[in-house]
Amino acid sequence: MLNIDIGRYSSILKEIERNEASIFLIKKNGQSFDSNLNYLNKSSNSEYNTFYTDYKFYPILEPYSPFCSLIKNFTNTKKDLDYLMNELSVYPAHKELFKSFIFNGKANRIEEILPFDYAYEKSRFFTEFLKFFNYYAKKKTLLITLENINYAPISTINWLKWLFTNSSNNNFKIILTLNDYHYYNENFQSNFDDLIQLLELDGLLLEFSNKILINKTQSSDNNYINLNNSDNLFNGDNYYNFFALEEALNFYKINYDLIKENNSKHTLEELYLTLLKLGNTYCLLENYDESLKYYELLSNVSLENGNDYFRLIAIQKLSMINILKKKFSLAETLSKQSYTLSKKLNNEELIFNSYSLIFWINEFAKYRTNLNKFNFANEFIYLAKKYKRKNMLAYFLTHSYYEIEYSGPEDKKISYSNEGRRLALELDNQNCILSSYLKTALVYAVRGFYNISITYYKKVEVLLLEMKDYFRLAQTYNGIGYYYLTNEDYITANSYYDLALLNLRYNWNFDEICMTIFNKGFNFLLSNQYTKANDCFNICLSILNVLKVDRLRLTTLTRLYGIVGLNNFYLGNYYKAYSFLSNMKTQCKDATIKFFKDDDDEFFLSNFLQGLLLKTENKLIEAKSFFEKANYYLGLLEGSLKCLLPKFNYEYYSLLTELGNFNEANKYKEYGIRYCRENNFNYYLSILEGNDPNPIQIPHDPSSMNWVVEAAKQQASLNELNSKVDEINFLNLFQENLSSLDDLDKVLSSSMSLIESRFALDYSFMLLHENSTIDLIYSSSNDDNINNKLPKLISLLSDYKQGFVYPNHSTSLTNKLKSFINKIELLINSNIHSFIFIPILKDNKLKASYLCLTKSSGEMINNEITLNNEFLRLINLTTKQLFETIRRIEGQQKLLQSAYTDMLTGICNRQGFYNRLSNLLDYNPNDSNTVTLFYIDLDNFKYYNDSFGHKIGDQVLIWFAEILNSVTPKHNSPIRYGGDEFLLLLQDYSNEEILSVANNIYNSLEKYIGFSDRISKILMKDITIPNEKLLSCSIGIITMNITSCTTMSDLIESADHAMYEAKKRGKHQFIVANNI
Structure with missing residues (x-):
């Protein structure tokens, strides 16, 4: 200082x-x-x-x-x-x-x-x-x-x-x-x-x-500036777009607090935008839990208010958060729902966002999702250009591999690949430029253009070292190792694989770790160091098992099993080799549809391994047929397995020699020698020429890879913990939803929506079983045909006392179940991919059932979600809780109904009237809304009580209530106000309609002539009622604008006054208070 x-x-x-x-x-x-x-x-x-x-x-x-x-x-x-x-x-x-x-x-x-x-x-x-x-x-x-x-x-x-x-x-x-x-x-x-x-x-x-x-x-x-009086969203957006997230967050939070304090001054759209922006800001700050909280709030509020647009945006944001948290299964579920809803809304920008989510999921987790087969590239590119999403288009064109056409080095036409590179350079997006180089290097390598591939890898290495991007540096070292492997420089290849692992040690990505160890093992296999290869393959398999992974980047488990099986064969572990062969899930080859280039690899490996194993059993003829098939698929290979050609040709040569087919054997031997000379494979050239090659000694320390398995176990524990937290959060949200609502329809729709969102369901239905009837109380389908026929179909499953998931090895396919599946597929016009059925029992009796299903998709995105036992457990728990809530609400409604119902007449009582009128006044509608009150007092009712007794008097009240019910719509049910006084509460009736109701009351009374015939039947004797004593009524009518009706007493007193005026004028008439 x-x-x-x-x-x-x-x-x-x-x-x-x-x-x-x-x-x-x-x-x-x-x-x-x-x-x-x-x-x-x-x-x-x-x-x-x-x-x-x-x-x-x-x-x-x-x-x-x-x-x-x-x-x-x-x-x-x-x-x-x-x-x-x-x-x-x-x-x-x-x-x-x-x-x-x-x-x-x-x-x-x-x-x-x-x-x-x-x-x-x-x-x-x-x-x-x-x-x-x-x-x-x-x-x-x-x-x-x-x-x-x-x-x-x-x-x-x-x-x-x-x-x-x-x-x-x-x-x-x-x-x-x-x-x-x-x-x-x-x-x-x-x-x-x-x-x-x-x-x-x-x-x-x-x-x-x-x-x-x-x-x-x-x-x-x-x-x-007083932030309470400023435009917080506007200012927050300025800070957000300028990467000043702390200050942006402050503005958004202030706005959210203001909305919560005084909701009436803010629109719903402002609330939606504020929640969205809070979620976005926390997302960029990498506080994903807070981000999830606001996105889920947005989803719930928009669902509650029926805003599909913001609900869909919330779903898309939730999917992205789960991508960032590496929770790819949930991200996949949400992306599928996003795609379905965006198509339903026919909103191209939201459809594009759905495609983007699917791209990111496939990019980061293609080995862990069902979203690895899609062909929306052309539509994606069209929408990206239409809505000026250049940056996203650059990512798509420079990162996609399977989904986008690639032009080889001899092809001079403009391809997606170099269009992506051009766009990345125009935008100066280093991420995309690097990925473009990596993709180009990878594709050239896979297609056998190794010298071109290495130049791109070397370019990338320099840039990544400057950027300190150690993960992509690991990918690059993997690629460089691959180059040296394909050039038979196994020692240098191994050193680059070790460099890749070193960079991955502090940047865990188990997809890349597995690929690196797999490549390292394959490198040992090619150099005939099978024990060292086995060390690598065992670690790789352990990781896959611990993390429950079923696919790796650019390869499949089937391919991995084939190579591991091949290595075990050369170790003499024939039993293990057979075991891996049986695990290979090679499917029937479809010559017209090939989603993955490595199908040929799998068929080559399975046939090669099968042929080798048969050869050891001296089944030479059978072995030859498998070698012939393997040779066919070997000719189709372009990638690293092409390096097995010398080894394969040597084995084929040996087999044919044992069979005595010397000419054919020499042909394969000569082809192998020629291939080795063309590609400078000196090691295998010596083997094929019958010489002892110089042994290759690659440094190897198995203990240096021990950290990988321990890291995988830690990651698995973390994944399990996160899964439990997600489950708890879902169940808490579901419980909160059940406890916060008392309206039966809202509880059903919101609860079902939560379940449908969580599990990406195509259809879900809930049914009540009472006595012999089955009523559909909820359906996600708007198709009347489905909803009308489903209750009958559900009866086919009535024998099941426990919930089950289909397909499942523990669920036997009975005739009834087969029939149900066939009929439901016809009904929904689609094949079922999976479904769950849950019976809900009370005292061992079927009271309700729940059915949900996912269908086989024929859409652009192959995004089939398979329901499983874990889904069954959660859905079983939540639907049973929902059923109990439905019963609770029904019980409350019955109690409430009895409190608001007149016990004699069955119509609304005074308390029910006050509740209805209070709700009407609190609704606060616009000035044009009116309310009309009929205040009705029976004329001559005392005569009936005195002459025929109170039982007849009670019956007269019941009959008059029936008249009132007959002249008014159901939602305007009449009220017994007390004694022989009745009310009608009508909303937004015109003058003509009001007069019509009044006249209908008098016409009905005149028609029944004082109910004399009914009374005679009850008393079982003839009676005569004087005309001046016949039952009638006096009615006072008042119509007011709801906004000018400040209290209930204003309305009642005005109508009551008009009714007494009608009494004074001679009864049997109505008076409109507004005309007095």
């Missing part, structure tokens, strides 16, 4: 000029410093370009303030900025970002930030500020003064830390000042302290020795 006397202020500039550093901090100790700095700026105007900001009087709504303002200060027009950004090689995706914010105040991005690009893009973005400042300092040193730095945004602090750590020898100087070390936002005090410590340790902290009290009038107020 350098102490500077206030009288020697001019020494500051000299101190700064002497030092090569770019940042200096001045602790003012209360000195009012503004005039001094302004003097410095003015006095040095001839030598410096200057820029000055005091954060105490500067708004905080500019990310990295004031750097964008500085750029605007030195740039006159958009055209000038465009020219400058091109000259400085600003990252293409950032050009619009700078231009839109500097000239319009809004940071726009054409494409969303991909999680895979975030770190790289942010690094490029930080470098771009550096480029701007050095450009402005080309002729004169740029002097940037930032006063009261402890009030600067945290994005500015982070950039200054980055500048100090990553850059030197700049032609600009940044002077920071402060009075104390207290940062204005305590949440980021540690970040601020880091910057101070860096500068102090490097001797860049200058402090005034004179301590002067701060002038309160100058320093007590800050020009900070």
Whole structure:
């Protein structure tokens, strides 16, 4: 720290000029410093370009303030900025970002930030500020003064830390000042302290020795904006797009809190967007659990409010989070649901997003998913171009292998591959450029163009070492090892495989680890060091078993089993060789459909191994037939197994010699020799020529790979733990859903939606079994034909007392089950891929059942999800909980119904009326909504009670209630208000409809002539009721706008008053209160 006397202020500039550093901090100790700095700026105007900001009087709504303002200060027009950004090689995706914010105040991005690009893009973005400042300092040193730095945004602090750590020898100087070390936002005090410590340790902290009290009038107020009154989403987006995630998060959180505090002032769409942006921000911050929380909230809220668009976006985001968390099965499930819903909505952009998810899943986990067979490349490319998704298209074209056509080196036409490379170079996306080189190297290697392949691998190695990208460096060393393996340089190949493992030790990717160890083992096999090969293969198989993996990148387990079986044959372990042969799942070859190039590898290996084993049993003729098939498939091979050609030809030569077919034997021997000479295979050339080759001794220490199995066990434990956490989270969410809702329809639909989303179901149904009837209470299908016929079909499964999954080895295929499957497939017009049936029993009686299924897909994406026993366990648990909840809600509804029902007449009682009217008034509709109340009092009812007794009186009340029921729709059921008083509550009735209801009541009463015939039947005698005593009623009617009806009593009193007016006017009539 350098102490500077206030009288020697001019020494500051000299101190700064002497030092090569770019940042200096001045602790003012209360000195009012503004005039001094302004003097410095003015006095040095001839030598410096200057820029000055005091954060105490500067708004905080500019990310990295004031750097964008500085750029605007030195740039006159958009055209000038465009020219400058091109000259400085600003990252293409950032050009619009700078231009839109500097000239319009809004940071726009054409494409969303991909999680895979975030770190790289942010690094490029930080470098771009550096480029701007050095450009402005080309002729004169740029002097940037930032006063009261402890009030600067945290994005500015982070950039200054980055500048100090990553850059030197700049032609600009940044002077920071402060009075104390207290940062204005305590949440980021540690970040601020880091910057101070860096500068102090490097001797860049200058402090005034004179301590002067701060002038309160100058320093007590800050020009900070009240965030509660600002456009938080707008400001948050600016910070988010500028990679200032901490501040973006702050704006989004404030907005979310405001919505929760006063929901009425905010739209649902604002809530959706806020939840989405919170999830996005946490995702880029790699806080995936928080991100999941907000995406799940978005999914639930949008589901509850019937917004399919935002629900689908939430599903897509959840899928991406699970890709990032390497939970590929769940990601796959969600991506399938995303694809189905996006097709249903017919939204091309969301369809494109679904394709993108499937691409990422296939890219990162193709050996662990069902999404490895798809052919949407052309539609993907079309949509990417239509909606200007260049970056995503670059990833697709430079990363895909099986799905995209590749042109060989002799083909000069434009291919997807070089289009992807061109696009990657245009976007300056180093990830895509590197992947393009890696893909090109891989494809050339697989197709046998090894010399071209190695040039690309060497290019990539240099770039990856500079980027410190150790995972892709491991991939590159794998590729280089493959090159040397195919050139019979087994020792060098092994050294590169060891380098790959070294880089993977601290960058676990078990797909790549397995491939590396597999390649290492194959290298030993080719060099006839079978014991060493066996060490590698055993470790590889252990990893696959521990992690329950059924596919590796660019190979299959079948191929692996074939090579391991071959190695065991050469070790003399024939039993194990047979065991691996039986595990090879080679399927019937379809000459027209080949999804994977390694099918030929599998058929070659299985026939070669079978032939060798038969040869050891002296079944030479049978062995020859398998060798013939193997030879056919060997001719189709292009990749590494082609290296087995000399070994195969030697074995075939030996077999044919034993059979006495010397001419044919010599033909294969000569072909093998010619192949070895053409490819410089000296080791196998010696063997085929009958000479003893020089033994190859490759260094090998099995213990050096022990860490791999232990790491796989740790990963398996972590996977199991994560799976349990996911299960617990799902069950908690399901329980929360069951306990938070009392509406039966909502409980059913939301619960079923959770189950359907979790397990990617194509269909799900729930049925109630009462006595001999089966009622469908939930269906995911809108097809009436399916819904009408399903209950009858379910009866075929009524004998099952326990839930089961199909297909499953423990589920016997009975005639009834066969019939059910055939009929359900006809009904849904699709083959069933898998289904689960769950019977729900009470006292050993079938009370309900649940059926869900996935169908075999004939769509563009082969995304069939197979339901299994683990799914059965969870679905069994949740559906039974749902059934209990349904019964609970039904019981509550019955209790509530009895509380709101008049016990005599069966219509609504006074309490039910108050509840209905209260709900109506609380609904708060618009001004056009009206409510009409009929207040009805029976005329002459006392005569009936006195003349015929109270039982007849009760019966009269029942009959009158039936009349009221007959003249009103079901949802406007009548009310018995008390004694012989009744009400009708009608909503949005026209004047004509109101008059019609009133007239129908009187017409019905006149029709029954006071119910005299009914009373005679009950009393079993003739009765005569005088005309003036016949039952009738007086009605008061009031119609009001709901918004003007402030209380229930207003409505009731007005109608009651009109009813008494009708009584006064002679009864048997109605009076409309509005006309009194």
